Amino acid sequence: MSSRIILAILLSLSQAFAENGTPKNDSPGAKLFSVKCATCHGAKAAGDPKQQTPSLAALPEWYLTRQIGKFQKDIRGANPGDPDGLKMRAVAHTLKPEELKLLTAHIRKLPRVQSLFTLKGDVKKGRELFRENCMACHRYNATGELVFGSPPLTGLQDWYILKQLKKFKSGVRGDHEKDEEGRKMHSLAKTLTGEELLNIATFIPHLAKEHAKDRHKQ
Ligand code: HEC
Ligand code: HEC
Known part of the structure:
Protein backbone atom coordinates (compact mmCIF):
# COMPACT_ATOMS: atom_id res chain seq x y z
CA MET A 1 0.00 0.00 0.00
CA GLN A 114 -20.69 6.78 36.07
CA SER A 115 -18.80 7.21 39.34
CA LEU A 116 -15.67 5.20 40.01
CA PHE A 117 -15.93 2.95 43.06
CA THR A 118 -13.55 4.69 45.46
CA LEU A 119 -15.27 4.05 48.81
CA LYS A 120 -14.93 0.85 50.81
CA GLY A 121 -18.19 0.74 52.78
CA ASP A 122 -20.58 -2.20 52.98
CA VAL A 123 -22.65 -2.26 49.76
CA LYS A 124 -25.23 -4.69 51.13
CA LYS A 125 -25.91 -2.61 54.23
CA GLY A 126 -25.93 0.50 52.03
CA ARG A 127 -28.65 -0.99 49.83
CA GLU A 128 -30.81 -1.70 52.88
CA LEU A 129 -30.23 1.77 54.35
CA PHE A 130 -31.03 3.42 51.02
CA ARG A 131 -34.31 1.55 50.82
CA GLU A 132 -35.27 2.57 54.35
CA ASN A 133 -34.13 6.20 54.32
CA CYS A 134 -33.68 7.62 50.85
CA MET A 135 -35.84 5.86 48.28
CA ALA A 136 -39.07 7.64 49.26
CA CYS A 137 -37.68 10.98 48.05
CA HIS A 138 -34.90 10.12 45.56
CA ARG A 139 -36.83 7.17 43.99
CA TYR A 140 -35.90 3.47 43.88
CA ASN A 141 -33.32 4.13 41.15
CA ALA A 142 -32.00 7.41 42.62
CA THR A 143 -33.06 9.42 39.56
CA GLY A 144 -34.62 12.03 41.82
CA GLU A 145 -38.15 13.39 42.06
CA LEU A 146 -39.06 16.79 40.72
CA VAL A 147 -42.20 16.98 42.88
CA PHE A 148 -40.15 16.65 46.10
CA GLY A 149 -37.30 18.76 44.75
CA SER A 150 -34.92 15.86 45.33
CA PRO A 151 -32.13 15.68 42.75
CA PRO A 152 -30.81 12.64 40.91
CA LEU A 153 -27.86 11.03 42.72
CA THR A 154 -27.00 8.75 39.80
CA GLY A 155 -24.27 10.84 38.17
CA LEU A 156 -22.54 11.90 41.38
CA GLN A 157 -19.15 10.55 42.48
CA ASP A 158 -19.22 8.41 45.62
CA TRP A 159 -16.78 10.66 47.55
CA TYR A 160 -18.88 13.74 46.72
CA ILE A 161 -22.04 12.02 47.97
CA LEU A 162 -20.32 11.13 51.25
CA LYS A 163 -18.94 14.62 51.64
CA GLN A 164 -22.34 16.23 51.12
CA LEU A 165 -24.01 13.79 53.52
CA LYS A 166 -21.47 14.77 56.19
CA LYS A 167 -22.11 18.45 55.46
CA PHE A 168 -25.85 17.90 55.79
CA LYS A 169 -25.26 16.04 59.07
CA SER A 170 -23.17 18.83 60.58
CA GLY A 171 -25.43 21.51 59.13
CA VAL A 172 -22.65 23.20 57.12
CA ARG A 173 -25.07 22.62 54.25
CA GLY A 174 -28.81 22.67 54.76
CA ASP A 175 -29.39 24.40 58.09
CA HIS A 176 -29.96 27.90 56.67
CA GLU A 177 -33.46 29.05 57.63
CA LYS A 178 -34.32 29.76 53.99
CA ASP A 179 -33.00 26.42 52.73
CA GLU A 180 -36.31 24.59 52.63
CA GLU A 181 -35.00 21.55 50.70
CA GLY A 182 -31.62 21.43 52.41
CA ARG A 183 -33.29 21.33 55.82
CA LYS A 184 -34.99 18.06 54.89
CA MET A 185 -31.58 16.49 54.25
CA HIS A 186 -30.12 18.11 57.38
CA SER A 187 -32.74 16.63 59.70
CA LEU A 188 -32.44 13.20 58.08
CA ALA A 189 -28.62 13.01 57.97
CA LYS A 190 -28.47 13.88 61.68
CA THR A 191 -30.23 10.58 62.46
CA LEU A 192 -27.59 8.46 60.67
CA THR A 193 -24.11 7.50 61.91
CA GLY A 194 -20.91 8.21 59.98
CA GLU A 195 -20.61 4.52 59.15
CA GLU A 196 -24.17 4.36 57.83
CA LEU A 197 -23.51 7.37 55.61
CA LEU A 198 -20.35 5.68 54.29
CA ASN A 199 -22.30 2.51 53.46
CA ILE A 200 -25.01 4.45 51.63
CA ALA A 201 -22.51 6.56 49.66
CA THR A 202 -20.62 3.39 48.71
CA PHE A 203 -23.84 1.79 47.49
CA ILE A 204 -25.33 4.60 45.35
CA PRO A 205 -22.93 4.22 42.35
CA HIS A 206 -23.76 0.48 42.30
CA LEU A 207 -27.45 1.39 42.08
CA ALA A 208 -26.66 3.94 39.35
CA LYS A 209 -24.86 1.27 37.35
CA GLU A 210 -27.78 -1.15 37.71
CA HIS A 211 -30.08 1.57 36.33
CA ALA A 212 -27.68 3.12 33.83
CA LYS A 213 -30.44 3.52 31.22
CA ASP A 214 -33.01 5.20 33.48
CA ARG A 215 -33.50 8.90 32.83
CA HIS A 216 -34.78 11.53 35.22
CA LYS A 217 -37.34 14.25 34.55
CA GLN A 218 -35.90 17.50 33.24
C1 HEC B 1 -37.68 14.03 52.61
C2 HEC B 1 -37.11 13.82 51.29
C3 HEC B 1 -35.67 13.32 51.23
C4 HEC B 1 -35.14 12.17 51.77
C5 HEC B 1 -35.86 11.13 52.62
C6 HEC B 1 -33.76 12.12 51.34
N1 HEC B 1 -33.46 13.20 50.57
FE1 HEC B 1 -31.61 13.66 49.79
N2 HEC B 1 -32.35 15.44 49.12
C7 HEC B 1 -33.65 15.85 49.24
C8 HEC B 1 -33.77 17.21 48.73
C9 HEC B 1 -35.05 18.01 48.66
C10 HEC B 1 -32.47 17.59 48.29
C11 HEC B 1 -32.05 18.93 47.69
C12 HEC B 1 -31.38 19.76 48.76
C13 HEC B 1 -30.97 21.12 48.26
O1 HEC B 1 -31.75 21.77 47.55
O2 HEC B 1 -29.84 21.54 48.58
C14 HEC B 1 -31.60 16.44 48.55
C15 HEC B 1 -30.23 16.43 48.26
C16 HEC B 1 -29.41 15.34 48.45
C17 HEC B 1 -28.01 15.29 48.09
C18 HEC B 1 -27.19 16.40 47.49
C19 HEC B 1 -27.02 16.15 46.02
C20 HEC B 1 -26.08 17.11 45.34
O3 HEC B 1 -26.07 17.08 44.09
O4 HEC B 1 -25.35 17.87 45.98
C21 HEC B 1 -27.57 14.04 48.42
C22 HEC B 1 -26.16 13.48 48.24
C23 HEC B 1 -28.69 13.32 48.98
N3 HEC B 1 -29.81 14.14 48.99
C24 HEC B 1 -28.65 12.01 49.41
C25 HEC B 1 -29.66 11.40 50.15
C26 HEC B 1 -29.52 10.12 50.82
C27 HEC B 1 -28.28 9.25 50.74
C28 HEC B 1 -30.68 9.88 51.48
C29 HEC B 1 -30.99 8.75 52.44
C30 HEC B 1 -30.08 8.64 53.58
C31 HEC B 1 -31.57 11.00 51.20
N4 HEC B 1 -30.91 11.88 50.39
C32 HEC B 1 -32.87 11.11 51.66
C33 HEC B 1 -34.71 15.15 49.77
C34 HEC B 1 -34.59 13.96 50.49
C1 HEC C 1 -13.11 27.76 41.55
C2 HEC C 1 -13.66 26.45 41.25
C3 HEC C 1 -15.07 26.40 40.66
C4 HEC C 1 -15.53 27.00 39.50
C5 HEC C 1 -14.77 27.90 38.53
C6 HEC C 1 -16.92 26.57 39.35
N1 HEC C 1 -17.27 25.75 40.39
FE1 HEC C 1 -19.11 24.91 40.69
N2 HEC C 1 -18.47 24.07 42.41
C7 HEC C 1 -17.18 24.17 42.91
C8 HEC C 1 -17.07 23.40 44.14
C9 HEC C 1 -15.83 23.22 44.97
C10 HEC C 1 -18.35 22.84 44.35
C11 HEC C 1 -18.78 21.94 45.52
C12 HEC C 1 -19.42 22.78 46.59
C13 HEC C 1 -19.83 21.95 47.77
O1 HEC C 1 -19.04 21.12 48.23
O2 HEC C 1 -20.97 22.14 48.25
C14 HEC C 1 -19.21 23.29 43.26
C15 HEC C 1 -20.56 22.98 43.14
C16 HEC C 1 -21.37 23.36 42.09
C17 HEC C 1 -22.78 23.05 41.97
C18 HEC C 1 -23.64 22.25 42.94
C19 HEC C 1 -23.84 20.86 42.37
C20 HEC C 1 -24.75 19.96 43.16
O3 HEC C 1 -24.78 18.77 42.81
O4 HEC C 1 -25.44 20.40 44.08
C21 HEC C 1 -23.20 23.58 40.78
C22 HEC C 1 -24.60 23.52 40.20
C23 HEC C 1 -22.05 24.23 40.17
N3 HEC C 1 -20.95 24.07 40.99
C24 HEC C 1 -22.08 24.86 38.92
C25 HEC C 1 -21.01 25.56 38.39
C26 HEC C 1 -21.07 26.29 37.14
C27 HEC C 1 -22.29 26.35 36.23
C28 HEC C 1 -19.86 26.90 36.98
C29 HEC C 1 -19.42 27.86 35.88
C30 HEC C 1 -20.19 29.11 35.84
C31 HEC C 1 -19.04 26.53 38.12
N4 HEC C 1 -19.77 25.71 38.93
C32 HEC C 1 -17.73 26.96 38.31
C33 HEC C 1 -16.12 24.87 42.35
C34 HEC C 1 -16.18 25.63 41.21
Missing part, protein backbone atom coordinates in the same frame (compact mmCIF):
# COMPACT_ATOMS: atom_id res chain seq x y z
CA SER A 2 1.43 3.38 -0.88
CA SER A 3 2.02 5.82 1.91
CA ARG A 4 -0.41 8.23 0.24
CA ILE A 5 -3.26 5.70 0.54
CA ILE A 6 -2.38 5.00 4.17
CA LEU A 7 -2.40 8.72 4.85
CA ALA A 8 -5.82 9.05 3.20
CA ILE A 9 -7.20 6.21 5.35
CA LEU A 10 -5.76 7.74 8.50
CA LEU A 11 -7.25 11.11 7.65
CA SER A 12 -10.71 9.75 7.04
CA LEU A 13 -10.50 7.75 10.28
CA SER A 14 -9.55 10.80 12.29
CA GLN A 15 -12.39 12.75 10.71
CA ALA A 16 -14.88 10.04 11.58
CA PHE A 17 -13.56 10.09 15.13
CA ALA A 18 -13.99 13.83 15.37
CA GLU A 19 -17.60 13.41 14.25
CA ASN A 20 -18.51 10.37 16.34
CA GLY A 21 -16.25 10.86 19.34
CA THR A 22 -16.57 14.03 21.35
CA PRO A 23 -19.34 15.97 19.68
CA LYS A 24 -18.21 19.33 18.42
CA ASN A 25 -20.15 21.81 20.44
CA ASP A 26 -19.70 25.51 19.98
CA SER A 27 -23.05 26.68 21.31
CA PRO A 28 -22.89 29.82 23.49
CA GLY A 29 -23.60 27.65 26.58
CA ALA A 30 -20.71 25.30 25.77
CA LYS A 31 -18.34 28.22 25.23
CA LEU A 32 -19.38 29.87 28.45
CA PHE A 33 -18.93 26.60 30.31
CA SER A 34 -15.40 26.13 29.00
CA VAL A 35 -14.45 29.68 30.05
CA LYS A 36 -16.18 29.86 33.43
CA CYS A 37 -16.65 26.35 34.77
CA ALA A 38 -14.36 23.80 33.10
CA THR A 39 -11.21 24.67 35.07
CA CYS A 40 -12.85 23.36 38.24
CA HIS A 41 -15.59 20.97 37.02
CA GLY A 42 -13.69 19.50 34.02
CA ALA A 43 -14.31 19.95 30.27
CA LYS A 44 -17.11 17.36 30.26
CA ALA A 45 -18.48 18.47 33.64
CA ALA A 46 -17.45 15.12 35.11
CA GLY A 47 -16.13 16.70 38.33
CA ASP A 48 -12.62 16.59 39.75
CA PRO A 49 -11.56 15.18 43.11
CA LYS A 50 -8.51 17.47 43.17
CA GLN A 51 -10.80 20.50 43.02
CA GLN A 52 -13.44 18.77 45.18
CA THR A 53 -16.01 19.52 42.49
CA PRO A 54 -19.05 17.38 41.70
CA SER A 55 -19.98 16.01 38.35
CA LEU A 56 -22.67 18.28 36.89
CA ALA A 57 -23.31 16.43 33.62
CA ALA A 58 -26.98 15.59 33.03
CA LEU A 59 -28.24 17.33 36.18
CA PRO A 60 -31.73 18.67 35.44
CA GLU A 61 -32.17 22.35 34.71
CA TRP A 62 -34.50 22.94 37.67
CA TYR A 63 -31.95 21.59 40.13
CA LEU A 64 -28.99 23.47 38.61
CA THR A 65 -30.92 26.74 38.57
CA ARG A 66 -32.07 26.29 42.15
CA GLN A 67 -28.62 25.42 43.51
CA ILE A 68 -26.85 28.27 41.74
CA GLY A 69 -29.64 30.52 43.01
CA LYS A 70 -28.91 29.31 46.56
CA PHE A 71 -25.21 30.12 46.15
CA GLN A 72 -26.17 33.57 44.82
CA LYS A 73 -28.53 34.25 47.73
CA ASP A 74 -25.96 33.02 50.29
CA ILE A 75 -28.22 30.15 51.34
CA ARG A 76 -25.59 27.58 50.31
CA GLY A 77 -21.83 28.04 50.52
CA ALA A 78 -21.93 30.94 52.98
CA ASN A 79 -20.92 28.94 56.05
CA PRO A 80 -17.28 29.62 57.09
CA GLY A 81 -16.92 25.86 57.71
CA ASP A 82 -17.58 25.17 54.02
CA PRO A 83 -14.48 26.21 52.01
CA ASP A 84 -15.63 24.36 48.85
CA GLY A 85 -19.06 25.93 48.99
CA LEU A 86 -17.44 29.34 49.47
CA LYS A 87 -15.48 28.89 46.23
CA MET A 88 -18.59 28.02 44.28
CA ARG A 89 -20.54 30.85 45.84
CA ALA A 90 -17.92 33.35 44.64
CA VAL A 91 -18.32 32.04 41.07
CA ALA A 92 -22.13 32.03 41.29
CA HIS A 93 -22.14 35.71 42.26
CA THR A 94 -20.52 36.57 38.90
CA LEU A 95 -23.27 34.94 36.81
CA LYS A 96 -25.95 36.97 35.05
CA PRO A 97 -29.45 35.44 34.64
CA GLU A 98 -29.04 35.03 30.86
CA GLU A 99 -25.68 33.27 31.37
CA LEU A 100 -27.26 30.91 33.88
CA LYS A 101 -29.90 29.93 31.31
CA LEU A 102 -27.28 29.16 28.65
CA LEU A 103 -25.17 27.15 31.09
CA THR A 104 -27.96 25.00 32.48
CA ALA A 105 -29.27 24.26 28.97
CA HIS A 106 -25.77 23.06 28.02
CA ILE A 107 -25.01 21.06 31.19
CA ARG A 108 -28.27 19.11 31.26
CA LYS A 109 -27.55 17.67 27.80
CA LEU A 110 -24.09 16.34 28.67
CA PRO A 111 -23.92 12.55 29.05
CA ARG A 112 -24.24 11.30 32.62
CA VAL A 113 -21.01 10.11 34.25
Whole structure:
Protein backbone atom coordinates (compact mmCIF):
# COMPACT_ATOMS: atom_id res chain seq x y z
CA MET A 1 0.00 0.00 0.00
CA SER A 2 1.43 3.38 -0.88
CA SER A 3 2.02 5.82 1.91
CA ARG A 4 -0.41 8.23 0.24
CA ILE A 5 -3.26 5.70 0.54
CA ILE A 6 -2.38 5.00 4.17
CA LEU A 7 -2.40 8.72 4.85
CA ALA A 8 -5.82 9.05 3.20
CA ILE A 9 -7.20 6.21 5.35
CA LEU A 10 -5.76 7.74 8.50
CA LEU A 11 -7.25 11.11 7.65
CA SER A 12 -10.71 9.75 7.04
CA LEU A 13 -10.50 7.75 10.28
CA SER A 14 -9.55 10.80 12.29
CA GLN A 15 -12.39 12.75 10.71
CA ALA A 16 -14.88 10.04 11.58
CA PHE A 17 -13.56 10.09 15.13
CA ALA A 18 -13.99 13.83 15.37
CA GLU A 19 -17.60 13.41 14.25
CA ASN A 20 -18.51 10.37 16.34
CA GLY A 21 -16.25 10.86 19.34
CA THR A 22 -16.57 14.03 21.35
CA PRO A 23 -19.34 15.97 19.68
CA LYS A 24 -18.21 19.33 18.42
CA ASN A 25 -20.15 21.81 20.44
CA ASP A 26 -19.70 25.51 19.98
CA SER A 27 -23.05 26.68 21.31
CA PRO A 28 -22.89 29.82 23.49
CA GLY A 29 -23.60 27.65 26.58
CA ALA A 30 -20.71 25.30 25.77
CA LYS A 31 -18.34 28.22 25.23
CA LEU A 32 -19.38 29.87 28.45
CA PHE A 33 -18.93 26.60 30.31
CA SER A 34 -15.40 26.13 29.00
CA VAL A 35 -14.45 29.68 30.05
CA LYS A 36 -16.18 29.86 33.43
CA CYS A 37 -16.65 26.35 34.77
CA ALA A 38 -14.36 23.80 33.10
CA THR A 39 -11.21 24.67 35.07
CA CYS A 40 -12.85 23.36 38.24
CA HIS A 41 -15.59 20.97 37.02
CA GLY A 42 -13.69 19.50 34.02
CA ALA A 43 -14.31 19.95 30.27
CA LYS A 44 -17.11 17.36 30.26
CA ALA A 45 -18.48 18.47 33.64
CA ALA A 46 -17.45 15.12 35.11
CA GLY A 47 -16.13 16.70 38.33
CA ASP A 48 -12.62 16.59 39.75
CA PRO A 49 -11.56 15.18 43.11
CA LYS A 50 -8.51 17.47 43.17
CA GLN A 51 -10.80 20.50 43.02
CA GLN A 52 -13.44 18.77 45.18
CA THR A 53 -16.01 19.52 42.49
CA PRO A 54 -19.05 17.38 41.70
CA SER A 55 -19.98 16.01 38.35
CA LEU A 56 -22.67 18.28 36.89
CA ALA A 57 -23.31 16.43 33.62
CA ALA A 58 -26.98 15.59 33.03
CA LEU A 59 -28.24 17.33 36.18
CA PRO A 60 -31.73 18.67 35.44
CA GLU A 61 -32.17 22.35 34.71
CA TRP A 62 -34.50 22.94 37.67
CA TYR A 63 -31.95 21.59 40.13
CA LEU A 64 -28.99 23.47 38.61
CA THR A 65 -30.92 26.74 38.57
CA ARG A 66 -32.07 26.29 42.15
CA GLN A 67 -28.62 25.42 43.51
CA ILE A 68 -26.85 28.27 41.74
CA GLY A 69 -29.64 30.52 43.01
CA LYS A 70 -28.91 29.31 46.56
CA PHE A 71 -25.21 30.12 46.15
CA GLN A 72 -26.17 33.57 44.82
CA LYS A 73 -28.53 34.25 47.73
CA ASP A 74 -25.96 33.02 50.29
CA ILE A 75 -28.22 30.15 51.34
CA ARG A 76 -25.59 27.58 50.31
CA GLY A 77 -21.83 28.04 50.52
CA ALA A 78 -21.93 30.94 52.98
CA ASN A 79 -20.92 28.94 56.05
CA PRO A 80 -17.28 29.62 57.09
CA GLY A 81 -16.92 25.86 57.71
CA ASP A 82 -17.58 25.17 54.02
CA PRO A 83 -14.48 26.21 52.01
CA ASP A 84 -15.63 24.36 48.85
CA GLY A 85 -19.06 25.93 48.99
CA LEU A 86 -17.44 29.34 49.47
CA LYS A 87 -15.48 28.89 46.23
CA MET A 88 -18.59 28.02 44.28
CA ARG A 89 -20.54 30.85 45.84
CA ALA A 90 -17.92 33.35 44.64
CA VAL A 91 -18.32 32.04 41.07
CA ALA A 92 -22.13 32.03 41.29
CA HIS A 93 -22.14 35.71 42.26
CA THR A 94 -20.52 36.57 38.90
CA LEU A 95 -23.27 34.94 36.81
CA LYS A 96 -25.95 36.97 35.05
CA PRO A 97 -29.45 35.44 34.64
CA GLU A 98 -29.04 35.03 30.86
CA GLU A 99 -25.68 33.27 31.37
CA LEU A 100 -27.26 30.91 33.88
CA LYS A 101 -29.90 29.93 31.31
CA LEU A 102 -27.28 29.16 28.65
CA LEU A 103 -25.17 27.15 31.09
CA THR A 104 -27.96 25.00 32.48
CA ALA A 105 -29.27 24.26 28.97
CA HIS A 106 -25.77 23.06 28.02
CA ILE A 107 -25.01 21.06 31.19
CA ARG A 108 -28.27 19.11 31.26
CA LYS A 109 -27.55 17.67 27.80
CA LEU A 110 -24.09 16.34 28.67
CA PRO A 111 -23.92 12.55 29.05
CA ARG A 112 -24.24 11.30 32.62
CA VAL A 113 -21.01 10.11 34.25
CA GLN A 114 -20.69 6.78 36.07
CA SER A 115 -18.80 7.21 39.34
CA LEU A 116 -15.67 5.20 40.01
CA PHE A 117 -15.93 2.95 43.06
CA THR A 118 -13.55 4.69 45.46
CA LEU A 119 -15.27 4.05 48.81
CA LYS A 120 -14.93 0.85 50.81
CA GLY A 121 -18.19 0.74 52.78
CA ASP A 122 -20.58 -2.20 52.98
CA VAL A 123 -22.65 -2.26 49.76
CA LYS A 124 -25.23 -4.69 51.13
CA LYS A 125 -25.91 -2.61 54.23
CA GLY A 126 -25.93 0.50 52.03
CA ARG A 127 -28.65 -0.99 49.83
CA GLU A 128 -30.81 -1.70 52.88
CA LEU A 129 -30.23 1.77 54.35
CA PHE A 130 -31.03 3.42 51.02
CA ARG A 131 -34.31 1.55 50.82
CA GLU A 132 -35.27 2.57 54.35
CA ASN A 133 -34.13 6.20 54.32
CA CYS A 134 -33.68 7.62 50.85
CA MET A 135 -35.84 5.86 48.28
CA ALA A 136 -39.07 7.64 49.26
CA CYS A 137 -37.68 10.98 48.05
CA HIS A 138 -34.90 10.12 45.56
CA ARG A 139 -36.83 7.17 43.99
CA TYR A 140 -35.90 3.47 43.88
CA ASN A 141 -33.32 4.13 41.15
CA ALA A 142 -32.00 7.41 42.62
CA THR A 143 -33.06 9.42 39.56
CA GLY A 144 -34.62 12.03 41.82
CA GLU A 145 -38.15 13.39 42.06
CA LEU A 146 -39.06 16.79 40.72
CA VAL A 147 -42.20 16.98 42.88
CA PHE A 148 -40.15 16.65 46.10
CA GLY A 149 -37.30 18.76 44.75
CA SER A 150 -34.92 15.86 45.33
CA PRO A 151 -32.13 15.68 42.75
CA PRO A 152 -30.81 12.64 40.91
CA LEU A 153 -27.86 11.03 42.72
CA THR A 154 -27.00 8.75 39.80
CA GLY A 155 -24.27 10.84 38.17
CA LEU A 156 -22.54 11.90 41.38
CA GLN A 157 -19.15 10.55 42.48
CA ASP A 158 -19.22 8.41 45.62
CA TRP A 159 -16.78 10.66 47.55
CA TYR A 160 -18.88 13.74 46.72
CA ILE A 161 -22.04 12.02 47.97
CA LEU A 162 -20.32 11.13 51.25
CA LYS A 163 -18.94 14.62 51.64
CA GLN A 164 -22.34 16.23 51.12
CA LEU A 165 -24.01 13.79 53.52
CA LYS A 166 -21.47 14.77 56.19
CA LYS A 167 -22.11 18.45 55.46
CA PHE A 168 -25.85 17.90 55.79
CA LYS A 169 -25.26 16.04 59.07
CA SER A 170 -23.17 18.83 60.58
CA GLY A 171 -25.43 21.51 59.13
CA VAL A 172 -22.65 23.20 57.12
CA ARG A 173 -25.07 22.62 54.25
CA GLY A 174 -28.81 22.67 54.76
CA ASP A 175 -29.39 24.40 58.09
CA HIS A 176 -29.96 27.90 56.67
CA GLU A 177 -33.46 29.05 57.63
CA LYS A 178 -34.32 29.76 53.99
CA ASP A 179 -33.00 26.42 52.73
CA GLU A 180 -36.31 24.59 52.63
CA GLU A 181 -35.00 21.55 50.70
CA GLY A 182 -31.62 21.43 52.41
CA ARG A 183 -33.29 21.33 55.82
CA LYS A 184 -34.99 18.06 54.89
CA MET A 185 -31.58 16.49 54.25
CA HIS A 186 -30.12 18.11 57.38
CA SER A 187 -32.74 16.63 59.70
CA LEU A 188 -32.44 13.20 58.08
CA ALA A 189 -28.62 13.01 57.97
CA LYS A 190 -28.47 13.88 61.68
CA THR A 191 -30.23 10.58 62.46
CA LEU A 192 -27.59 8.46 60.67
CA THR A 193 -24.11 7.50 61.91
CA GLY A 194 -20.91 8.21 59.98
CA GLU A 195 -20.61 4.52 59.15
CA GLU A 196 -24.17 4.36 57.83
CA LEU A 197 -23.51 7.37 55.61
CA LEU A 198 -20.35 5.68 54.29
CA ASN A 199 -22.30 2.51 53.46
CA ILE A 200 -25.01 4.45 51.63
CA ALA A 201 -22.51 6.56 49.66
CA THR A 202 -20.62 3.39 48.71
CA PHE A 203 -23.84 1.79 47.49
CA ILE A 204 -25.33 4.60 45.35
CA PRO A 205 -22.93 4.22 42.35
CA HIS A 206 -23.76 0.48 42.30
CA LEU A 207 -27.45 1.39 42.08
CA ALA A 208 -26.66 3.94 39.35
CA LYS A 209 -24.86 1.27 37.35
CA GLU A 210 -27.78 -1.15 37.71
CA HIS A 211 -30.08 1.57 36.33
CA ALA A 212 -27.68 3.12 33.83
CA LYS A 213 -30.44 3.52 31.22
CA ASP A 214 -33.01 5.20 33.48
CA ARG A 215 -33.50 8.90 32.83
CA HIS A 216 -34.78 11.53 35.22
CA LYS A 217 -37.34 14.25 34.55
CA GLN A 218 -35.90 17.50 33.24
C1 HEC B 1 -13.11 27.76 41.55
C2 HEC B 1 -13.66 26.45 41.25
C3 HEC B 1 -15.07 26.40 40.66
C4 HEC B 1 -15.53 27.00 39.50
C5 HEC B 1 -14.77 27.90 38.53
C6 HEC B 1 -16.92 26.57 39.35
N1 HEC B 1 -17.27 25.75 40.39
FE1 HEC B 1 -19.11 24.91 40.69
N2 HEC B 1 -18.47 24.07 42.41
C7 HEC B 1 -17.18 24.17 42.91
C8 HEC B 1 -17.07 23.40 44.14
C9 HEC B 1 -15.83 23.22 44.97
C10 HEC B 1 -18.35 22.84 44.35
C11 HEC B 1 -18.78 21.94 45.52
C12 HEC B 1 -19.42 22.78 46.59
C13 HEC B 1 -19.83 21.95 47.77
O1 HEC B 1 -19.04 21.12 48.23
O2 HEC B 1 -20.97 22.14 48.25
C14 HEC B 1 -19.21 23.29 43.26
C15 HEC B 1 -20.56 22.98 43.14
C16 HEC B 1 -21.37 23.36 42.09
C17 HEC B 1 -22.78 23.05 41.97
C18 HEC B 1 -23.64 22.25 42.94
C19 HEC B 1 -23.84 20.86 42.37
C20 HEC B 1 -24.75 19.96 43.16
O3 HEC B 1 -24.78 18.77 42.81
O4 HEC B 1 -25.44 20.40 44.08
C21 HEC B 1 -23.20 23.58 40.78
C22 HEC B 1 -24.60 23.52 40.20
C23 HEC B 1 -22.05 24.23 40.17
N3 HEC B 1 -20.95 24.07 40.99
C24 HEC B 1 -22.08 24.86 38.92
C25 HEC B 1 -21.01 25.56 38.39
C26 HEC B 1 -21.07 26.29 37.14
C27 HEC B 1 -22.29 26.35 36.23
C28 HEC B 1 -19.86 26.90 36.98
C29 HEC B 1 -19.42 27.86 35.88
C30 HEC B 1 -20.19 29.11 35.84
C31 HEC B 1 -19.04 26.53 38.12
N4 HEC B 1 -19.77 25.71 38.93
C32 HEC B 1 -17.73 26.96 38.31
C33 HEC B 1 -16.12 24.87 42.35
C34 HEC B 1 -16.18 25.63 41.21
C1 HEC C 1 -37.68 14.03 52.61
C2 HEC C 1 -37.11 13.82 51.29
C3 HEC C 1 -35.67 13.32 51.23
C4 HEC C 1 -35.14 12.17 51.77
C5 HEC C 1 -35.86 11.13 52.62
C6 HEC C 1 -33.76 12.12 51.34
N1 HEC C 1 -33.46 13.20 50.57
FE1 HEC C 1 -31.61 13.66 49.79
N2 HEC C 1 -32.35 15.44 49.12
C7 HEC C 1 -33.65 15.85 49.24
C8 HEC C 1 -33.77 17.21 48.73
C9 HEC C 1 -35.05 18.01 48.66
C10 HEC C 1 -32.47 17.59 48.29
C11 HEC C 1 -32.05 18.93 47.69
C12 HEC C 1 -31.38 19.76 48.76
C13 HEC C 1 -30.97 21.12 48.26
O1 HEC C 1 -31.75 21.77 47.55
O2 HEC C 1 -29.84 21.54 48.58
C14 HEC C 1 -31.60 16.44 48.55
C15 HEC C 1 -30.23 16.43 48.26
C16 HEC C 1 -29.41 15.34 48.45
C17 HEC C 1 -28.01 15.29 48.09
C18 HEC C 1 -27.19 16.40 47.49
C19 HEC C 1 -27.02 16.15 46.02
C20 HEC C 1 -26.08 17.11 45.34
O3 HEC C 1 -26.07 17.08 44.09
O4 HEC C 1 -25.35 17.87 45.98
C21 HEC C 1 -27.57 14.04 48.42
C22 HEC C 1 -26.16 13.48 48.24
C23 HEC C 1 -28.69 13.32 48.98
N3 HEC C 1 -29.81 14.14 48.99
C24 HEC C 1 -28.65 12.01 49.41
C25 HEC C 1 -29.66 11.40 50.15
C26 HEC C 1 -29.52 10.12 50.82
C27 HEC C 1 -28.28 9.25 50.74
C28 HEC C 1 -30.68 9.88 51.48
C29 HEC C 1 -30.99 8.75 52.44
C30 HEC C 1 -30.08 8.64 53.58
C31 HEC C 1 -31.57 11.00 51.20
N4 HEC C 1 -30.91 11.88 50.39
C32 HEC C 1 -32.87 11.11 51.66
C33 HEC C 1 -34.71 15.15 49.77
C34 HEC C 1 -34.59 13.96 50.49
